[in-house]
Amino acid sequence: MTDETRVDARVRAGFATQAEWCTAMGAPFLARICTILSEKLDRTTATGRRVLDWPTAPLVDALPLRLTGGLQALVRRGRLPALAAHWPPNVAGDDLDEALIAAITDADAELLPWLDGPPQTNEVGRSGVLMAGLLVIAAETGLPLALFELGASAGLNLRLDAYAYDLGGRVIDTAGAPITLTPRWTGNPPAAATVTVANRRGVDLNPLDVTDSATVERLLAYVWAEQNERVERLTAALAATAGDPPAIDREDAAGWVERRVAPTPGVATVVMHSIAFQYFPAESRDRITAHMAARGAKATAEAPLAWLRYELEPEAGAATLRLTLWPGGEDRRLAKAHPHGTWIEWLA
Ligand SMILES: C[S@@+](CC[C@H](N)C(=O)[O-])C[C@H]1O[C@@H](n2cnc3c(N)ncnc32)[C@H](O)[C@@H]1O
Incomplete structure (x- = not known):
């Protein structure tokens, strides 16, 4: 195993664990997104390289949620219509994988800033x-x-x-x-x-x-x-x-x-x-x-x-x-x- 593959494996495992947590917390769509990212994110984009080269613990840093937050923000503002067709409240089709990876290529520069800091939330529930x-x-x-x-x-x-x-x-x-x-x-x-x-x-x-x-x-x-x-x-x-x-x-x-x-x-x-x-x-x-x-x-x-x-x-x-x-x-x-x-x- 090369050094690069070893780093990738650690980050990919983080996304896979995040997928399990999402499933347990009643969020199967987000679980599917994290699973696809764990399996298919590659180094052809700056976003992919930055994520796969993440130097510290991906889950402690909420890395998967940084990236999914960025994707959701872009979907919400109508920037990624092909991905939005799969995004709730729409029903995800079989080609969600391709749509997701294409969206990362398309919006590479816009996604990068979302990796800079952890999610800050305020849950009114x-x-x-x-x-x-x-x-x-x-x-x-x-x-x-x-x-x-x-x-x-x-x-x-x-x-x-x-x-x-x-x-x-x-x-x-x-x-x-x-x-x-x-x-x-x-x-x-x-x-x-x-x-x-x-x-x-x-x-x-x-x-x-x-x-x-x-x-x-x-x-x-x-x-x-x-x-x-x-x-x-x-x-x-x-x-x-x-x-x-x-x-x-x-x-x-x-x-x-x-x-x-x-x-x-x-x-x-x-x-x-x-x-x-x-x-x-x-x-x-x-x-x-x-x-x-x-x-x-x-x-x-x-x-x-x-x-x-x-x-x-x-x-x-x-x-x-x-x-x-x-x-x-x-x-x-x-x-x-x-x-x-x-x-x-x-x-x-
Ligand atoms: C997970 S959020 C929870 C926010 C809110 N209490 C809620 O229930 O939705 C944690 C909050 O603690 C704040 N925080 C973290 N460290 C802090 C510190 N040392 N002093 C004050 N606030 C801090 C963060 O900025 C963040 O807004």
């Missing part, structure tokens, strides 16, 4: 899981909430009180809601309460501007092709957020939490995050954890502090929703949930 946690905090404190979101991305989940919900029969019928979230639910419904947001602010290393059309197209490009319901939901939430974007500061979460988060009389101060903590440097995670414990020790019933975490928990085989509420400070696992909020198993 996660609001259903976070809102269930806020119901618990509102019920137990009886106070309006001051929301601090870490890794807020485009801020879609920071505006979660703008959406309507049916959470296991607990209906939140928000007037004028752009989307209604109805995750598949098992277990008891969450606590009955009214969630009132007194104020909100987010932080992200790279906040996304939802009033910028290129940013919006980029976010939509990363939603998996056949998941049309997610595309529609995201489109509606993005349009609504563009009319009222929340403040999101550009910096690492740790210093921001240290400066801004403290129990305040008259509100329940809530630090929340979804599928973000794992991306923070270990030092930032430790500083945030230490700050929450130190400030939590000073919390009172009039000035409570909550830490709501919806994060992947491999030992639980899913993402989980955890809540620590001070005073008290017990760490409670409220739910297991699909990472996009598709289903929720309520444990409380």
Whole structure:
């Protein structure tokens, strides 16, 4: 085996594994695209050479999703009609392989920039899981909430009180809601309460501007092709957020939490995050954890502090929703949930 073939094999295996993940996550079309790329991508294009020569771990770098995001963006803007004929909502024909490889040749230069950085997403389906946690905090404190979101991305989940919900029969019928979230639910419904947001602010290393059309197209490009319901939901939430974007500061979460988060009389101060903590440097995670414990020790019933975490928990085989509420400070696992909020198993 030559060096070149050895590098190719490692990258091709990454695409094949991504195909398996897509199948497991209910995205058979994207799985087929990744399988074709794993078998047929070649070195006749700059895109092919850059992908097959990828120097670091392809899956850690989300390399397959960089390329499929670029393809989907070009399909969405009408740039690749022959490939679009196979792309959802159209039904893929037997000659998808040729159409895909021809599209890479045709749009070689336009695809290259998509390889430069990993996908950055903002999944609004996660609001259903976070809102269930806020119901618990509102019920137990009886106070309006001051929301601090870490890794807020485009801020879609920071505006979660703008959406309507049916959470296991607990209906939140928000007037004028752009989307209604109805995750598949098992277990008891969450606590009955009214969630009132007194104020909100987010932080992200790279906040996304939802009033910028290129940013919006980029976010939509990363939603998996056949998941049309997610595309529609995201489109509606993005349009609504563009009319009222929340403040999101550009910096690492740790210093921001240290400066801004403290129990305040008259509100329940809530630090929340979804599928973000794992991306923070270990030092930032430790500083945030230490700050929450130190400030939590000073919390009172009039000035409570909550830490709501919806994060992947491999030992639980899913993402989980955890809540620590001070005073008290017990760490409670409220739910297991699909990472996009598709289903929720309520444990409380
Ligand atoms: C997978 S995205 C999740 C975004 C959003 N929370 C959601 O659920 O859709 C992770 C987010 O964390 C942000 N991020 C990564 N490291 C960070 C850090 N050290 N401080 C603040 N934000 C960070 C990324 O820019 C990205 O927007």
